[in-house]
Amino acid sequence: MDVEASSAPARTGRHASDAAVIALDGVSLAFDEHVVLQDVSLTLGPGQTKLILGASGSGKSTILKLILGFWKPDGGTIWVNGERIDDMTERQLMTVRGGIGMVFQEGALFDSLTVADNVGYRLYEETDMPHGQVQRRVEEVLGFIGLAEYMEKMPSELSGGQRRRVAIARAMASKPGIILYDEATTGLDPITAITVDEEIIKLRDIEKVTTVVVTHQLRDAFYIATHEAIREGGNVRIRAAETQKVEEAEFIMLRDGLVAFEGSASELRESNDAYLKTFLS
Numbered sequence: 001m002d003v004e005a006s007s008a009p010a011r012t013g014r015h016a017s018d019a020a021v022i023a024l025d026g027v028s029l030a031f032d033e034h035v036v037l038q039d040v041s042l043t044l045g046p047g048q049t050k051l052i053l054g055a056s057g058s059g060k061s062t063i064l065k066l067i068l069g070f071w072k073p074d075g076g077t078i079w080v081n082g083e084r085i086d087d088m089t090e091r092q093l094m095t096v097r098g099g100i101g102m103v104f105q106e107g108a109l110f111d112s113l114t115v116a117d118n119v120g121y122r123l124y125e126e127t128d129m130p131h132g133q134v135q136r137r138v139e140e141v142l143g144f145i146g147l148a149e150y151m152e153k154m155p156s157e158l159s160g161g162q163r164r165r166v167a168i169a170r171a172m173a174s175k176p177g178i179i180l181y182d183e184a185t186t187g188l189d190p191i192t193a194i195t196v197d198e199e200i201i202k203l204r205d206i207e208k209v210t211t212v213v214v215t216h217q218l219r220d221a222f223y224i225a226t227h228e229a230i231r232e233g234g235n236v237r238i239r240a241a242e243t244q245k246v247e248e249a250e251f252i253m254l255r256d257g258l259v260a261f262e263g264s265a266s267e268l269r270e271s272n273d274a275y276l277k278t279f280l281s
Contacts, residue, residue: 021046022178027039042262049210051213064182103181115155145166
């Protein structure tokens with residue numbers, strides 16, 4: 001489906017719920033005979049977390065591509081920050097994407113650039129921010145994730161966990177209100193994965209970022225849902241979250257393109273659905 005048009009389509013106004021940062025309403029997508037998503041609906045409010053689970057091929061990463069406008073749905077509507085995006089041209093989508101950070105599977109860093117240049121890449125290429133201001137922002141975000149001393153290193157000199165954290169720093173450099181994570185801990189050992197999970201938590205709770213996490217790693221999903229970041233003096237600490245905070249994170253389980261479950265961590269654990277029990281076991 002062509003995302004560019006010779007003239008801009010007529011806009012349809014703002015979404016009925018301006019409080020929704022992201023909203024998918026009855027979204028479906030198929031490639032030829034292969035149905036990827038069927039009538040999927042979800043909403044996220046400011047600073048909310050949505051954790052999307054499911055087996056390989058269930059449609060998890062497809063949702064992220066739709067939110068970014070890389071793909072167009074066959075049916076339904078998609079809203080980001082109150083703007084309908086599924087009928088936007090590519091030029092219009094560039095503005096929308098400016099408010100979204102994306103952390104890809106494997107980190108997707110530029111091997112030929114230093115850590116600092118990777119983190120500042122989007123600011124250098126897509127904004128008019130002065131060079132000195134970009135450098136200060138890069139120092140700030142690398143300090144936030146605890147990698148300030150790695151600014152001049154190359155990605156090849158970093159561990160897997162450090163590369164993922166640099167990818168998170170790059171995603172947050174432009175101060176987006178939304179960050180999407182696509183299997184951000186895949187291939188990492190459990191201890192290293194937790195360091196990445198904690199950066200996701202810090203951004204959500206300290207920077208108030210609206211967060212969508214796609215993963216098949218249950219341990220990471222539950223860790224993100226059940227922990228919170230707090231400021232203590234000049235430091236940020238991760239701790240077990242209180243019940244109310246835990247209930248704010250919402251899980252979605254996809255199965256064959258359908259939403260098989262939507263609810264809190266406790267509701268997911270307590271479900272008697274045979275498929276969910278098998279997935280959780």
